[in-house]
Amino acid sequence: MIMHSIRIANTLIGQNYKPFIIAEMSGNHNQDKKRALNLVKAAADSGAHALKLQTYTADTITMNCKGGLFEITDKNSLWYSKNLYELYQEAHTPWEWHKDIFDYANSLGMLAFSSPFDESAVDFLEELKVPAYKIASFESNHFPLLKKVAETGKPILISSGTSMISELVESINYLKECGAKEIIIFKCTSTYPASAENTNVNTIPVLKEIFSDCVIGLSDHTMGIGASLAAVAKGARVIEKHFTLSRADGGVDSAFSLEPDELKSLVVESERAFLSLGNVQLNTQKSESVSRQHKRSIYAQKDITEGEVFTQHNVKVIRPGDGLHPKHYEALIGSNAKREIKFGQPLKLTDF
Numbered sequence: 001m002i003m004h005s006i007r008i009a010n011t012l013i014g015q016n017y018k019p020f021i022i023a024e025m026s027g028n029h030n031q032d033k034k035r036a037l038n039l040v041k042a043a044a045d046s047g048a049h050a051l052k053l054q055t056y057t058a059d060t061i062t063m064n065c066k067g068g069l070f071e072i073t074d075k076n077s078l079w080y081s082k083n084l085y086e087l088y089q090e091a092h093t094p095w096e097w098h099k100d101i102f103d104y105a106n107s108l109g110m111l112a113f114s115s116p117f118d119e120s121a122v123d124f125l126e127e128l129k130v131p132a133y134k135i136a137s138f139e140s141n142h143f144p145l146l147k148k149v150a151e152t153g154k155p156i157l158i159s160s161g162t163s164m165i166s167e168l169v170e171s172i173n174y175l176k177e178c179g180a181k182e183i184i185i186f187k188c189t190s191t192y193p194a195s196a197e198n199t200n201v202n203t204i205p206v207l208k209e210i211f212s213d214c215v216i217g218l219s220d221h222t223m224g225i226g227a228s229l230a231a232v233a234k235g236a237r238v239i240e241k242h243f244t245l246s247r248a249d250g251g252v253d254s255a256f257s258l259e260p261d262e263l264k265s266l267v268v269e270s271e272r273a274f275l276s277l278g279n280v281q282l283n284t285q286k287s288e289s290v291s292r293q294h295k296r297s298i299y300a301q302k303d304i305t306e307g308e309v310f311t312q313h314n315v316k317v318i319r320p321g322d323g324l325h326p327k328h329y330e331a332l333i334g335s336n337a338k339r340e341i342k343f344g345q346p347l348k349l350t351d352f
Contacts, residue, residue: 006182006215008155009111009131011049013184013237014215019270020238023048023110023263025101027091028244028251035245036097037104042245042260044108047267051105052134052240053098055125056117058088078192078255091252099128115139119148126152134240137161137190137219140171150178157238158183159219161190165210172211184238185211186219187231193256194221201227204234221256225266232273239270297323297346298332304341309334310352323347 005014013020023043029036043051058064064085071083082090093101098114105112115134116122122145125133133149137159140146149156156175160168168185175183185207189198199222207216217238218231228239242257251257258266284292301316308314310332317326323346324332335352 004213004215006155006184008050008113011111015235015237017237018274019232019236020050020217021048021263021267021270022050022052022238022240024052024054024240024242025093026054026242026251026253026257027093028242028254028257029093030249030251031090031094033094033097033100036093036101039243039245040101040104040110041108043243043263044105044110046243046260046263048110048243048263049267050111050113051101052112053093053101053114054091054117054136055093055095055098055114055121056088057092057095058085060118060120061088078252087252095124098124102128102130116145116149118142119144122148122152131155132157135159137163137188141167143171143174146171146175147178150175150180153179153181155182155184156180157186157217157240159186159188159190160207161186161188161219169210172214183211183214184217185214186217186238186240187236188219189221192221192253193223194227196222196227199227199231201231201234201236204231204236208235223256225258225262225269228266229269229273232270233277237274239266241266293321294319295321296326297321298326298329299323300341300343300345300347303343304337306337306340308337310337315347324349324351 005012025039029039040051062084066083072080074080102112111131113130113132114125115136116125117139132155135156135158140158140163172183187201187203187207191198204216215237216235218228218236219240220228242253243263244251244254244257244259246259247254247257296317296319298315299318300314302314304314312333315332317329332352338351341351
């Protein structure tokens with residue numbers, strides 16, 4: 001099987017590379033630029049490989065209308081009682097902050113890019129020379145946006161949340177028709193937060209088969225890092241997680257965001273999970289050669305004279321493992337010793 005890789009700036013991402021961890025700031029800056037920059041620093045200190053923003057205004061994503069689907073009426077929603085316009089006013093990252101945030105992230109060794117939500121956002125982000133674009137789940141059917149992003153020729157990350165597989169295939173094909181060559185597809189469940197049960201990371205190997213020329217990842221809205229680690233085991237090589245300085249401080253997405261220590265754990269443990277996959281190993285490894293010496297074998301537990309009968313009282317299956325293999329124990333018992341054997345000596349096949 002061909003193992004595809006994608007390059008974002010100078011970073012290679014793919015099946016043979018450790019997981020690429022994206023810290024999504026979203027609206028957790030609470031409209032405070034200093035807090036936004038502190039989030040950047042926290043992400044870098046946690047070891048995240050990239051920082052991601054969302055580039056929109058309330059007016060580029062919706063209209064200030066009341067009633068119907070413009071209202072968030074689900075009482076289980078984190079954003080219950082707001083209308084969409086109010087939510088996006090609260091959550092958006094001011095465009096005038098973007099350059100300072102990107103420059104700061106780059107200075108700390110992270111890549112930085114964004115999710116544009118309309119064509120004007122792409123024009124703006126092109127001026128900032130972002131290295132890649134992310135298409136959010138709810139924008140995956142926004143074909144004018146897909147075309148605009150594809151025509152930049154830059155790598156594209158796209159989430160599968162809310163999409164039927166036929167719709168996702170249609171969107172990916174359209175991106176390719178419009179010039180996209182490097183695509184990362186995120187398995188995503190668009191509930192906030194998502195539960196472990198509805199994350200369904202078993203989908204990842206199937207996505208790898210369907211989109212064999214793409215890299216597969218997980219955009220993870222669950223609490224904690226368990227789903228992300230399971231996704232790595234299933235073949236995901238990019239993990240996107242929302243993060244915050246502290247869930248107690250609030251923020252539109254803070255309820256399902258990782259705190260800095262958790263983000264650091266995700267970086268460390270996802271790489272450990274990746275390394276643990278290794279190769280198919282059915283026999284002893286070279287690294288286990290010393291440990292093999294501590295398997296069981298048959299030893300004399302008393303002095304044994306030549307001709308003496310072996311019994312359970314004068315021989316024993318113990319560690320270390322340089323004596324007679326325990327599979328010979330039953331045949332050994334009741335036979336006669338062919339030589340004198342001292343206490344603590346290993347038996348040999350020629351001893352009976």
